[in-house]
Structures are given as structure tokens and as C-alpha cells.
Amino acid sequence: MTVSNRAEQELNSGEVTRLKIMDAAESLIIQHGFAATSLRAIANAADVNLAATHYHFGSKQGLLESVFHRRMRPVGIARLGALSALESGKAALTVDAILKAFFMPFYDAEGSELLTILPGLVARIYAEPAVLTQPLLEKEFSQVASRFVAALQKTCPGVSEQEMRWRFHFMVGSMIQFLRFQAPMGLVNEADGFRDGLDRLVNYSVAGIEQLGVVE
Amino acid sequence: MTVSNRAEQELNSGEVTRLKIMDAAESLIIQHGFAATSLRAIANAADVNLAATHYHFGSKQGLLESVFHRRMRPVGIARLGALSALESGKAALTVDAILKAFFMPFYDAEGSELLTILPGLVARIYAEPAVLTQPLLEKEFSQVASRFVAALQKTCPGVSEQEMRWRFHFMVGSMIQFLRFQAPMGLVNEADGFRDGLDRLVNYSVAGIEQLGVVE
DNA sequence: CTTAAATTAAAACGGTCGTTTGAATCAAAT
DNA sequence: ATTTGATTCAAACGACCGTTTTAATTTAAG
Structure with missing residues (x-):
């Protein structure tokens, strides 16, 4: 069996269990947080034996890292790809375009289960x-952040790298707030709420x- | 004994225990989060019997609410007070001044253990x-937010209440990010870092x- | 078919969890 | 001094935790 087209390739039993565990863990962690989610609850939701979690991931922390890694790596890749495409294009860089490249994974995910x-x-x-998560963030996010800060700096002459890193920092905070609560408290979001x-x-x-x- | 100056008034045994528990719980919850902090760890850090936590707060959740309430109510009061002082002053309202009123509790806390x-x-x-916390937030924060959104709207004619609530939402996100991580990743903060x-x-x-x- | 490896399964390990109980101790008022 | 209520204490409750062990079972290769 060649390794070529893995999409059509059937998964062996172990991989299927791995995925079921990660899916269940992901859902429960999102709902209740990491500490409040037990391996037993995960195994039960995944319809899998408890010991399978340790067999496939070694520990609860290892499972957490796998769960985060699976989703975050594509996000980082999409962001860097969008930024590279932007930089190699002929149009002038704008803050608006760079930020849309940074938010690209979320624009892309519209309409999908993602x-x-x-x-x-x-x-x-x-x-x-x-x-728990600082190592994950540092590993998966810091180089992406640096690339975007550098790009933003080019469009805002006179702003130091340090100052731009602060502004990027605040921007990430707004993004997290939006991803976490979507609309402000008491404001319902209609049909195409996410895009809005x-x-x-x-x-x-x-x-x-x-x-x-x-003005200063 | 009069009720007048409670500052000099000695606390009875029960109140002292209550405070010791809340102080210890606060510190541990900040460090490790709510789910990962056990009542035993709290009682131990407070040098208090385990059962005292239930005697004084009823449940772990009740303790959490008391811990948050104790700090958040003064914050809300300070914010509303600063905004009222601003509005009754003769100077014209500015976004800058309103936001500084909103951040007032943190400006005030400079140099204190707070x-x-x-x-x-x-x-x-x-x-x-x-x-866990949405009820607490709703109760303690929503009316403060509404007052500030209304004030901000007055300084930005043409911006709808809904739009201003979104912007305020994003602003809160940036604030949380700052309070949580202080400086951006990899950026050390020198002497007067917080104020900066x-x-x-x-x-x-x-x-x-x-x-x-x-530009739209 | 046989064999070896990969995977699943059931059960138990020692610990810790939030909570409850009932008696002991303390404080203040009669 | 006695009583009453408030507070503290040690101990235990049943439940759940992450992890490990051992054996059964499935899968793939010779």
C-alpha cells in the first residue's frame, strides 16, 4: 500500500480510537476547561476504554497537547500562508489586509464545523x-506573532517594534474576547453573526x- | 460598642477566619484556577480547619462568589464614581477621560498590594x-458597562449604541489580555511597567x- | 496456520475531592 | 456560674481522580 493519498486510505483501528478520543476531549475541554474534564468523561464520551487514553497519549497533559496541536498548527500555517501571499503580491501592504490575513483561519472556517x-x-x-498552556502558546504562536508584527511595522513607519508588539498584544486580547463571547453581553447575534x-x-x-x- | 469606626474595631473570631479563608482562596485561585484549587489546599494555606470553609461559605461555589464579590464591588463603585465625577465636571467629556475613569481602579491600585x-x-x-462566572459577571459588571457605553456614545456622535457596545467589548478584551499577561510575550517590563x-x-x-x- | 505485535479490556492502585456529621471548645449574656 | 449560641475540630462519607497492571483480543506478517 502506497503512502500517497492518505485521504482515501482507511484508518486502522488505533488511529480511529485516537481520533475519537481527541474529538471527545476537545469538546469537553471547550465546555468545562481542562482541569474540570476527567479522562473517564472523555473515554465515556468517545465510547472507548479508559486505558486507551493513556495508551495513545501517555498522560492527560499529553492528550491536551495533542488536542491543541491538531487545531493550532493549521491555524498558524494558514496565517503565515496568507501573509506570505500578501507580501508577494503587487498591492501595497495595509494594516487592514494584514489583519484579515491573521484572522484568515476564522474567515475560512465560516460555514464549516470548524x-x-x-x-x-x-x-x-x-x-x-x-x-499549562504557556509552553504550547510559545511554541505554536510566538513565531507567527513575530512575522505579523514585522509586517505591521512596515505599514506604520515610526512605530517601534516594541510599541507594535504591544498593539498586537491588545489586538489579540480583543480577538480572544470575541472568540470567547462572540457578541457583547446581552447582544444577540443574528444570522451571519460571526462574520459581522x-x-x-x-x-x-x-x-x-x-x-x-x-494625540499624546 | 458603637458601629461607627469599624476600622479600629476588633474582629471577632468568625470574621477573622472568614478573611483568612478568602485571602488564601483568592491567592490560590489566581495561581491555579478555580477547578484546580481544592478546599483542603485553601484551608491549609489559611491555617484553618477544612470544615470552616463550608461553615462560613456553604460550598466551594459560594466561596468563589464571595472572593470575587469582595474585590469586584469596590471596582465597580470606583468606576461609577470616577465617571460621575467626570460627568458633573465642567470639562468636556473625552474618550480618553472616560477610559481612564474605567481603568481608575488600576491606576488607584498602583503601589498597593491590590x-x-x-x-x-x-x-x-x-x-x-x-x-461558573457568567452570573457573577452579569450581576457585577453589566450595569457598569452600560453606563460607560452611554457616556462613550455621547462623545462619538453617529455611533449607534450597538456599535459602541461592540467596541467596548473589544476594549474589555484588550484590558483582560493586559491584566492577564501584562507585557506581550517575550517583552520584559521594567520598573514602572504597569503604569506604562x-x-x-x-x-x-x-x-x-x-x-x-x-475607512470603510 | 502460526507467530509477533498492536490494541483493547477489566480491574485495581493509592490519593484527593466536596461535603457532612457530631462532639469539643469558645464567647458572651443571663 | 450557668446557659446559650457561635465557632472550631477530627473524622469519616461516598465518589471520582490519573495512572498502572495484567490479561484478553484483534491485527498484520511470516
């Missing part, structure tokens, strides 16, 4: 106690990063 | 699973809320 997962998972990474909120987030962030109106 | 507590606690409220970050947060948020430079 939209019910990605926001909750990203938000949870930032919500868990730092000792995302566009508002872009506008808000562009203003914050450019800071054209602020 | 600065080691408030940021971590506020950040944790937003980090815990929604089912707070000022950057104000500038960023003013730009986002006014959105002067954004």
Missing part, C-alpha cells in the same frame, strides 16, 4: 492557567494599530 | 468556564473606540 470548535479552543488556551463580529473586530483593531487619531 | 491581586482576579473571572502598559492600553483603546482613521 467554526464551532476553533473559537472555543483558541479562547480556552488563553483561559487555562498559564503553567469579525468585520467589526477588524475595524476596531485597524484603528488601534494605526492609532491615527490619538 | 495591584498583585486585582489584575489576576479580574483576568481569572474571564478565564473560568462561563457557567496601562497608558499604552488607553491609547490603543481610544483609537479603537473613536475609529477616526478607519
Whole structure:
């Protein structure tokens, strides 16, 4: 059997169990957080034996890392890809375009099941106690952040790298808030609510990063 | 014994225990989160019998609510007071001044021990699973938010209440991010780091809320 | 078919969890 | 001094935790 087209390839029993565990863990972790989600609850939701969690992931922490890694790596790749495409294009770089590249994974996920997962998972990474997730964040996110900060700096001459990293920091905070709660408290979101909120987030962030109106 | 000056009044045994428990719980919850903090760890850190936690707070959830309430009510009061003082003053309202009123509790806390507590606690409220803290947030925060949104709207004619609530939503996200991580990843914060970050947060948020430079 | 490896299964390990109980101790008022 | 209520204490409750062990079962290769 060749390794070529893995999409059509049938998964062996072990891989199927691995996926069932990760899916169940992902859903429960999003709902209740990492500490409050037990391996027994995960195994039960996945319809899998409890020991399978340790067989496939070694430990609860190992499962957490796998769950986060599976979703976050494609996000980072999509972001870097979108930014590279932007930089190699002929159009001039704008803050608006760069931020849309950063939010690309969420624009892309519209209409897919990913939209019910990605926001909750990203938000949870930032919500868990730092000792659990800081290594994951550092590993998966820091180089992506650096690339975007550098790109943003090019469009805002006169803004130091340090200052731009602060602004990027605040922008990420707004993004997390949006992913976590979607609309503000008491504001219901209608039909195409996610796209609407995302566009508002872009506008808000562009203003914050450019800071054209602020007088010192 | 009169009730007048409670500051000099000695606390009876029960109140002292209550405070010791809340102090210990606060510190541990900030460090490890609610689910990962056990009542035994709290009682141990407070040098108090385990059963005292249930005697004084009824349940773990009850303790959580008391811990949050104790710090958050003064924050809300300080914010509303600062905003009222602003509105009854003769100077024209500005977004900058309103936001500084909103951040007032953190400006005030500079140099006090509160600065080691408030940021971590506020950040944790937003980090815990929604089912735990959403009632607390709704109760303690929503009316304060409404007052500030209304004030901001007056300084930005043409911005609907709904739109301003979104911008305020994003601003809160940036604030949480700052309170939780202080400086961006990999950026160390020197001597007067907190004040510096707070000022950057104000500038960023003013730009986002006014959105002067954004072309649709 | 046989054999070896990969995977699943059931059961138990020692611990810790939130909560409850009932007696002991303390404080203040009669 | 005695009584009453508030508070503290040690101990235990049943339940659940992450992890490990051992054996059964399935899968794939010789």
C-alpha cells in the first residue's frame, strides 16, 4: 500500500480510537476547561476504554497537547500562508489586509464545523492557567506573532517594534474576547453573526494599530 | 460598642477566619484556577480547619462568589464614581477621560498590594468556564458597562449604541489580555511597567473606540 | 496456520475531592 | 456560674481522580 493519498486510505483501528478520543476531549475541554474534564468523561464520551487514553497519549497533559496541536498548527500555517501571499503580491501592504490575513483561519472556517470548535479552543488556551498552556502558546504562536508584527511595522513607519508588539498584544486580547463571547453581553447575534463580529473586530483593531487619531 | 469606626474595631473570631479563608482562596485561585484549587489546599494555606470553609461559605461555589464579590464591588463603585465625577465636571467629556475613569481602579491600585491581586482576579473571572462566572459577571459588571457605553456614545456622535457596545467589548478584551499577561510575550517590563502598559492600553483603546482613521 | 505485535479490556492502585456529621471548645449574656 | 449560641475540630462519607497492571483480543506478517 502506497503512502500517497492518505485521504482515501482507511484508518486502522488505533488511529480511529485516537481520533475519537481527541474529538471527545476537545469538546469537553471547550465546555468545562481542562482541569474540570476527567479522562473517564472523555473515554465515556468517545465510547472507548479508559486505558486507551493513556495508551495513545501517555498522560492527560499529553492528550491536551495533542488536542491543541491538531487545531493550532493549521491555524498558524494558514496565517503565515496568507501573509506570505500578501507580501508577494503587487498591492501595497495595509494594516487592514494584514489583519484579515491573521484572522484568515476564522474567515475560512465560516460555514464549516470548524467554526464551532476553533473559537472555543483558541479562547480556552488563553483561559487555562498559564503553567499549562504557556509552553504550547510559545511554541505554536510566538513565531507567527513575530512575522505579523514585522509586517505591521512596515505599514506604520515610526512605530517601534516594541510599541507594535504591544498593539498586537491588545489586538489579540480583543480577538480572544470575541472568540470567547462572540457578541457583547446581552447582544444577540443574528444570522451571519460571526462574520459581522469579525468585520467589526477588524475595524476596531485597524484603528488601534494605526492609532491615527490619538494625540499624546 | 458603637458601629461607627469599624476600622479600629476588633474582629471577632468568625470574621477573622472568614478573611483568612478568602485571602488564601483568592491567592490560590489566581495561581491555579478555580477547578484546580481544592478546599483542603485553601484551608491549609489559611491555617484553618477544612470544615470552616463550608461553615462560613456553604460550598466551594459560594466561596468563589464571595472572593470575587469582595474585590469586584469596590471596582465597580470606583468606576461609577470616577465617571460621575467626570460627568458633573465642567470639562468636556473625552474618550480618553472616560477610559481612564474605567481603568481608575488600576491606576488607584498602583503601589498597593491590590495591584498583585486585582489584575489576576479580574483576568481569572474571564478565564473560568462561563457557567461558573457568567452570573457573577452579569450581576457585577453589566450595569457598569452600560453606563460607560452611554457616556462613550455621547462623545462619538453617529455611533449607534450597538456599535459602541461592540467596541467596548473589544476594549474589555484588550484590558483582560493586559491584566492577564501584562507585557506581550517575550517583552520584559521594567520598573514602572504597569503604569506604562496601562497608558499604552488607553491609547490603543481610544483609537479603537473613536475609529477616526478607519475607512470603510 | 502460526507467530509477533498492536490494541483493547477489566480491574485495581493509592490519593484527593466536596461535603457532612457530631462532639469539643469558645464567647458572651443571663 | 450557668446557659446559650457561635465557632472550631477530627473524622469519616461516598465518589471520582490519573495512572498502572495484567490479561484478553484483534491485527498484520511470516
